[in-house]
Amino acid sequence: MESVLITGGSGFIGSNLANHLSKSMKVTIIDDLSMGRIENLQINENVKFIEGNICDYSKLEELLSTYSFDYIFHLAAIASVADSVEHPLETNRVNFEATIHLLELVKNYQPNLKRLVFSSSASVYGNEPTIPKTELSQILPQTPYAVDKFASECYLINAYKLYNIPTAVARFFNVYGVNQNPNSPYSGVISILLDKYQAILQEKSAKFTLFGDGNQSRDFIYIDDVVQGLLLLAQSNSAVGNIFNFGTGNMTTLNELIGILDTIFQKNLPVERVAARKGDIEKSLADNKKLRSLGFTPNYTLNEGLSVYVNSLDGL
Numbered sequence: 001m002e003s004v005l006i007t008g009g010s011g012f013i014g015s016n017l018a019n020h021l022s023k024s025m026k027v028t029i030i031d032d033l034s035m036g037r038i039e040n041l042q043i044n045e046n047v048k049f050i051e052g053n054i055c056d057y058s059k060l061e062e063l064l065s066t067y068s069f070d071y072i073f074h075l076a077a078i079a080s081v082a083d084s085v086e087h088p089l090e091t092n093r094v095n096f097e098a099t100i101h102l103l104e105l106v107k108n109y110q111p112n113l114k115r116l117v118f119s120s121s122a123s124v125y126g127n128e129p130t131i132p133k134t135e136l137s138q139i140l141p142q143t144p145y146a147v148d149k150f151a152s153e154c155y156l157i158n159a160y161k162l163y164n165i166p167t168a169v170a171r172f173f174n175v176y177g178v179n180q181n182p183n184s185p186y187s188g189v190i191s192i193l194l195d196k197y198q199a200i201l202q203e204k205s206a207k208f209t210l211f212g213d214g215n216q217s218r219d220f221i222y223i224d225d226v227v228q229g230l231l232l233l234a235q236s237n238s239a240v241g242n243i244f245n246f247g248t249g250n251m252t253t254l255n256e257l258i259g260i261l262d263t264i265f266q267k268n269l270p271v272e273r274v275a276a277r278k279g280d281i282e283k284s285l286a287d288n289k290k291l292r293s294l295g296f297t298p299n300y301t302l303n304e305g306l307s308v309y310v311n312s313l314d315g316l
Contacts, residue, residue, distance in 0.1 A: 005069045068112060072110075088144040099156070117170060120149045125139065132219075132286055153169050174189070193258065219250060
């Protein structure tokens with residue numbers, strides 16, 4: 001049975017990946033539970049959970065020097081763009097320095113590793129005007145979060161070229177789905193919206209704060225499609241040393257998204273419109289041809305993904 005390490009494995013994306021892989025692999029998770037929850041995980045005999053911070057390098061070295069892994073998915077990060085603006089040094093420590101330490105430990109202790117997959121973000125493109133974004137679009141990061149993600153990408157790709165560490169990079173666009181935490185300081189907008197609709201259904205007062213005019217657009221990709229893509233990056237030889245956009249190739253404005261959810265819930269969500277936030281991206285759309293070349297096909301439209309997500313929520 002193959003062995004997998006997932007950093008940040010009790011978080012949104014990590015837990016969905018862990019739950020899928022634990023059906024057929026030994027899965028080790030390290031997470032400090034700052035954003036994730038144990039309850040997200042389907043604990044079984046194949047799952048080993050270690051509570052720990054990715055910046056605890058002695059603990060990380062003990063783990064990587066003791067166990068041999070076939071695959072590593074590096075998902076642990078401070079995911080809040082706003083926090084990165086307020087606390088750039090701490091964000092850099094977690095989102096960039098820890099990545100370099102992980103690469104060094106892999107180089108020293110994991111000679112048989114088949115793949116190290118890193119979770120990056122479409123935020124690296126910033127407001128670069130090309131639509132859709134290809135992996136060769138200009139990089140214009142506008143926040144410390146985006147800078148750290150891009151710098152980490154560079155180290156991952158160079159680790160393959162210099163040390164033959166089999167790395168691959170996933171640039172996530174707007175991921176949504178089961179286990180997403182609406183109370184996270186940088187939760188996905190869909191998760192936050194569903195939390196508001198749940199409150200309305202419970203006859204509680206709720207309104208959604210919309211930054212800007214609502215015409216900013218996003219490429220929303222359902223979590224199961226992200227897991228599919230991550231497995232392709234782990235298993236395809238063509239993925240090694242490369243970067244891949246994770247999106248559907250379809251763009252939806254926030255106003256359109258609220259309209260879809262109003263229809264699903266048969267409720268009109270009160271919206272408070274305020275000024276746009278610094279660093280927010282106006283338009284985001286993935287060119288996913290490169291990921292499709294590995295065999296990727298999105299299985300969920302936005303309406304289908306939202307329906308599955310809504311049906312998974314308690315009390316609905």
